[in-house]
Amino acid sequence: MRSLAHPPLPEQRDFPSRLHHPRVAARLGAWLGICFFVAFATGLVSHLAQQPDSWLPSRPVWGYRVTQGIHVAAGTACVPLLLAKLWTVYPRFWIRPPRQLRELALHGAERASIGVLVAAAVFELATGLANVTTWYPWSFSFRPTHFAVAWVAVGALVVHIAVKLPVVRAALAPAAADEPEPPGEGLSRRGLVRTAGVASVAAVVLTAGGTVPWLRRVAVLAPRSGTGPQGIPVNKSAHAAGVTATATDPAYRLEVRYGETSVSLSRDDLLAMPQQTSGLPIACVEGWSAHGEWTGVRLRDLLDAVGAPRGRSVEVSSLQEHGPFRVTHLPHQYADDDLTLLALALDGEPLSLDHGFPCRLIAPNRPGVLQTKWVRSLEVPA
Ligand SMILES: Nc1nc2c(c(=O)[nH]1)N[C@H]1C(S)=C(S)[C@@H](COP(=O)(O)O)O[C@H]1N2
Numbered sequence: 001m002r003s004l005a006h007p008p009l010p011e012q013r014d015f016p017s018r019l020h021h022p023r024v025a026a027r028l029g030a031w032l033g034i035c036f037f038v039a040f041a042t043g044l045v046s047h048l049a050q051q052p053d054s055w056l057p058s059r060p061v062w063g064y065r066v067t068q069g070i071h072v073a074a075g076t077a078c079v080p081l082l083l084a085k086l087w088t089v090y091p092r093f094w095i096r097p098p099r100q101l102r103e104l105a106l107h108g109a110e111r112a113s114i115g116v117l118v119a120a121a122v123f124e125l126a127t128g129l130a131n132v133t134t135w136y137p138w139s140f141s142f143r144p145t146h147f148a149v150a151w152v153a154v155g156a157l158v159v160h161i162a163v164k165l166p167v168v169r170a171a172l173a174p175a176a177a178d179e180p181e182p183p184g185e186g187l188s189r190r191g192l193v194r195t196a197g198v199a200s201v202a203a204v205v206l207t208a209g210g211t212v213p214w215l216r217r218v219a220v221l222a223p224r225s226g227t228g229p230q231g232i233p234v235n236k237s238a239h240a241a242g243v244t245a246t247a248t249d250p251a252y253r254l255e256v257r258y259g260e261t262s263v264s265l266s267r268d269d270l271l272a273m274p275q276q277t278s279g280l281p282i283a284c285v286e287g288w289s290a291h292g293e294w295t296g297v298r299l300r301d302l303l304d305a306v307g308a309p310r311g312r313s314v315e316v317s318s319l320q321e322h323g324p325f326r327v328t329h330l331p332h333q334y335a336d337d338d339l340t341l342l343a344l345a346l347d348g349e350p351l352s353l354d355h356g357f358p359c360r361l362i363a364p365n366r367p368g369v370l371q372t373k374w375v376r377s378l379e380v381p382a
Pocket residue numbers: 232233234235236241282283284285318319320323325326354355356368369370371372373374
């Protein structure tokens with residue numbers, strides 16, 4: 001009969017490599033935990049920045065550029081660390097469950113929490129990486145889902161750390177460091193941790209050029225080169241947004257409304273108003289960012305033209321007719337900031353069609369996705 005049964009399942013002793021060791025798991029886990037919490041904390045800020053009722057201040061102007069840059073870098077750093085860690089611990093997958101009911105229940109709960117942690121962590125890194133490359137092979141909305149699963153991952157991580165604390169303590173204790181490694185061929189434990197660390201740093205350095213100018217030349221793994229018309233990448237072209245005809249129409253007028261009061265301004269009217277130059281970054285959620293010198297009309301001057309009081313948020317609508325980013329809600333602290341512009345020019349040249357001609361919103365400390373291009377109207381609800 002025995003010969004008909006399937007071959008026996010492997011057991012932990014079938015994985016004799018000295019690299020499958022709590023010390024390796026604990027070291028990799030510590031680095032992974034740090035990167036994960038950094039990504040989580042910066043992700044919370046980024047999420048808040050995109051809420052229509054965000055209370056984040058409009059300064060420092062580079063705030064979102066830094067938090068989102070760190071968010072994407074920390075997530076990128078997690079990828080090699082997570083792969084190495086999963087490899088180190090995977091023999092534990094074959095642990096035989098205990099027979100006693102109480103132990104079995106505890107064991108089951110611990111395994112289930114690890115299952116949730118691994119699934120959530122892999123989901124976060126996979127969706128994050130896909131978003132960075134603007135590849136959306138799913139039908140759910142990225143940001144709310146990435147945000148919700150982040151809480152699942154962090155919750156499971158906290159449980160995991162609490163459960164494993166005794167093992168981690170013992171593995172990282174100074175006495176354990178003095179213990180010699182068992183002899184073996186190939187990579188040492190320290191070598192594996194170092195290799196994962198180097199891979200993680202390399203992943204960050206080779207992608208961060210999308211947002212750190214002096215790393216641009218080595219950004220061979222960055223999905224964006226960091227350049228485009230007028231020195232700034234384009235996320236959605238005028239053609240893709242379907243606005244080429246309306247944006248170049250000589251009959252174009254910007255509508256500014258506050259209650260019953262409204263004004264209608266051509267691009268020449270806007271050019272005839274006092275112009276201001278603001279040096280502000282475009283910082284995309286996908287991790288790239290670039291600085292520009294934007295010239296145009298202060299948003300506050302336009303709101304004053306219709307008598308809109310300070311302290312009000314503004315609805316900014318684009319000529320674009322479809323897509324999630326054609327209307328944005330600008331909270332009052334941005335609307336009233338003296339640096340916020342309806343830009344007509346970039347680096348001294350008229351705004352190119354792909355950067356939002358005839359005019360685009362540019363505000364300090366704002367996610368790029370909310371810097372509406374091809375603006376058609378500004379409305380302050382009465
Ligand atoms: N109307 C409109 N505005 C938009 C977008 C869009 O799709 N439609 N994309 C946004 C995104 S995601 C970014 S990162 C910035 C990029 O601006 P740029 O293309 O001028 O660099 O524009 C934003 N403004």
